[in-house]
Amino acid sequence: xxxxxxxxxxxxxxxxxxxxxxxxxxxxxxxxxxxxxxxxxxxxxxxxxxxxxxxxxxxxxxxxxxxxxxxxxxxxxxxxxxxxxxxxxxxxxxxxxxxxxxxxxxxxxxxxx
Amino acid sequence: xxxxxxxxxxxxxxxxxxxxxxxxxxxxxxxxxxxxxxxxxxxxxxxxxxxxxxxxxxxxxxxxxxxxxxxxxxxxxxxxxxxxxxxxxxxxxxxxxxxxxxxxxxxxxxxxxxx
Numbered sequence: 001x002x003x004x005x006x007x008x009x010x011x012x013x014x015x016x017x018x019x020x021x022x023x024x025x026x027x028x029x030x031x032x033x034x035x036x037x038x039x040x041x042x043x044x045x046x047x048x049x050x051x052x053x054x055x056x057x058x059x060x061x062x063x064x065x066x067x068x069x070x071x072x073x074x075x076x077x078x079x080x081x082x083x084x085x086x087x088x089x090x091x092x093x094x095x096x097x098x099x100x101x102x103x104x105x106x107x108x109x110x111x112x113x
Numbered sequence: 114x115x116x117x118x119x120x121x122x123x124x125x126x127x128x129x130x131x132x133x134x135x136x137x138x139x140x141x142x143x144x145x146x147x148x149x150x151x152x153x154x155x156x157x158x159x160x161x162x163x164x165x166x167x168x169x170x171x172x173x174x175x176x177x178x179x180x181x182x183x184x185x186x187x188x189x190x191x192x193x194x195x196x197x198x199x200x201x202x203x204x205x206x207x208x209x210x211x212x213x214x215x216x217x218x219x220x221x222x223x224x225x226x227x228x
Contacts, residue, residue, distance in 0.1 A: 031213045032213040032214065034216075036219075041221070042221060043116065043117065043204075043218075043219045043220050043221040043222070044156075044204075044219040046216045046219075049213075049214055049215065049216050051213050051214050089155075089156070091156075093213060097169065099144060099146055099161040099208070099211045099217070100146075100161055100169055100171070100172075101146075101148075101156075101158060101217065102158065103148075103155045103156040103157070104155065106155065
């Protein structure tokens with residue numbers, strides 16, 4: 001059974017704090033790693049698709065890194081804002097099973113003003 | 114450019130009835146995926162379809178569930194003889210193709226309640 005683990009499960013920070021979450025995935029048969037931001041009652045919003053070991057991606061104050069050899073990815077948020085409050089999901093795609101995402105349980109971020 | 118459109122957003126069915134959930138992918142996308150979120154659980158893959166073909170149905174329950182993506186029209190997820198355990202949020206997603214680097218875009222989900 002392939003497992004994708006995210007930590008922490010939830011995080012409460014103050015506005016302006018920087019924060020980071022971890023996504024752990026199997027290091028074998030890697031194809032891609034996806035990050036999503038998900039607010040309640042909305043569709044999961046695609047943040048990043050990462051495919052190469054050492055990849056670093058950035059979108060505004062949010063960035064992500066990827067280590068496929070050891071099977072982890074970090075998501076960083078610099079200077080958190082209340083509108084960053086959401087659940088952040090990572091999803092692993094297996095080689096030769098393109099299209100099938102295996103999701104972690106998510107990290108729920110709450111940013112207090 | 115409209116996103117992935119799902120309807121209905123909310124559906125209530127009595128046990129034994131049929132539920133049909135529809136999904137229109139983003140323009141230019143020919144790959145569609147269905148995921149399910151059961152209460153207190155994460156998103157779980159159900160099925161991956163291309164136009165008129167099922168590519169991977171490894172996550173579909175063996176009975177009562179079927180999916181199609183016809184040449185014309187939306188993708189349909191069909192649940193026959195629904196039971197209480199089918200109550201869940203069903204999410205559709207689409208992509209331009211099945212390559213690793215492509216973004217998979219999700220719809221807002223269809224919430225099925227079986228009473």
